[in-house]
Amino acid sequence: QKEVEQDPGPLSVPEGAIVSLNCTYSNSAFQYFMWYRQYSRKGPELLMYTYSSGNKEDGRFTAQVDKSSKYISLFIRDSQPSDSATYLCAMSGTGGGNKLTFGTGTQLKVEL
Amino acid sequence: SQTIHQWPATLVQPVGSPLSLECTVEGTSNPNLYWYRQAAGRGLQLLFYSIGIDQISSEVPQNLSASRPQDRQFILSSKKLLLSDSGFYLCAWSVGGVVDYGYTFGSGTRLTVV
Numbered sequence: 001q002k003e004v005e006q007d008p009g010p011l012s013v014p015e016g017a018i019v020s021l022n023c024t025y026s027n028s029a030f031q032y033f034m035w036y037r038q039y040s041r042k043g044p045e046l047l048m049y050t051y052s053s054g055n056k057e058d059g060r061f062t063a064q065v066d067k068s069s070k071y072i073s074l075f076i077r078d079s080q081p082s083d084s085a086t087y088l089c090a091m092s093g094t095g096g097g098n099k100l101t102f103g104t105g106t107q108l109k110v111e112l
Numbered sequence: 113s114q115t116i117h118q119w120p121a122t123l124v125q126p127v128g129s130p131l132s133l134e135c136t137v138e139g140t141s142n143p144n145l146y147w148y149r150q151a152a153g154r155g156l157q158l159l160f161y162s163i164g165i166d167q168i169s170s171e172v173p174q175n176l177s178a179s180r181p182q183d184r185q186f187i188l189s190s191k192k193l194l195l196s197d198s199g200f201y202l203c204a205w206s207v208g209g210v211v212d213y214g215y216t217f218g219s220g221t222r223l224t225v226v
Contacts, residue, residue, distance in 0.1 A: 034214045043118075043202050043217035044156075088156070090214065099146075100215060104155035 003027050006089055006103030015112055019076040023089035023103045026070065030091040030101075033065050035074045038086045038105065047087075048074060079110045114139035118203045118218030125225055131176075131190040133221050135203030138184065143205040145186040146215065147178055150200040162186060163208060198225045 006023045013019055021035075031052055036044035048063040050056045050072075056063045062075040072091070076083055089103040118135045125131060137143050147159040160178035162168045168178050175194055179187045186203060200222050204215040 032214070036217075041200075041220070041222065043204075043220045046214050046216065049214055099158060099161060102156045 001026060003101050004089065004091065004103045007106055008104055010107040010109060012109045012111060013079055015079060015081060015110055017079050017110070019074075019079050019083070019108060019110075021074040021076075021087050021089075021106050021108070023072050023091075024070055025072070025091060025101075027091075027093070027101070028067075028070070029093040030067075032092045033063070033072050034090045034100070035061075035063055036088040036090060036102075038088060040085075044088055081110050081112060084109045114205075114216065116203065116205055116216055116218045118221060120221060121219065122222045123224070125193050125223065127195055127225055128192050131188070131193050131197070131223070133188040133201055133203075133223075135186045135188075135218055136184055137205045140184070140205070140207070142183060142208055144208050145180065146204040146206070147186065147188050148202040148204065148217075150202060150220075152199075156202070160188070193225045195225050198223055 004023055004025045033050045035048040037047045038044040048061055050063045050065050053065045053067045060077045064073040072089055086105040086107045088105040090100040092100050115138045145162045148156045149159055150156050158171045160168055160170055162180045165180050165183055176190050200220050202220045203218040206215045207213055
């Protein structure tokens with residue numbers, strides 16, 4: 001079993017839809033949770049960062065962490081074609097140089 | 113502000129040729145540095161990470177090596193490339209310390225070995 005599981009998609013939605021992207025993990029030591037967005041042929045960019053459990057909102061994006069269920073989510077409201085990208089979840093334990101563990105990424109396409 | 117530079121952007125090399133990819137970080141001191149490879153349709157594979165000069169850990173036995181000749185410079189090398197070395201190579205840096213703020217990635221190098 002992988003430490004982090006993420007549905008690879010592809011996920012295709014119409015413009016304006018609410019998108020839900022998810023990851024599950026098995027390592028209870030993970031405390032830092034991130035979402036990266038990667039456009040084709042580009043490096044990943046940090047989109048959302050959350051420490052421990054709870055919600056964090058930034059514009060159209062909301063990150064949720066449920067440590068009891070070992071489940072994290074990224075919600076995108078009013079999705080736009082410019083949101084079309086691969087979204088990778090990532091997490092780490094005690095921090096301070098610990099290596100991030102990445103999901104394999106979910107490919108999202110938002111269609112007009 | 114901190115920036116990360118990675119070059120070249122694309123590279124086509126014959127099998128058996130050497131490789132040198134360079135990554136530099138500006139605007140920070142003593143960063144943690146990483147080399148990842150991303151194969152088509154697959155996730156990120158950590159190749160090397162470094163917490164300081166001459167402190168490099170290898171994650172996967174392979175045809176590649178890494179060096180950190182200066183605090184903010186990280187180099188990925190190979191003496192003889194294999195077809196299986198093709199992929200998208202990404203350099204990244206993070207802040208050393210107690211709290212983990214995630215990585216900042218470079219723009220990547222797409223390597224095709226022919």
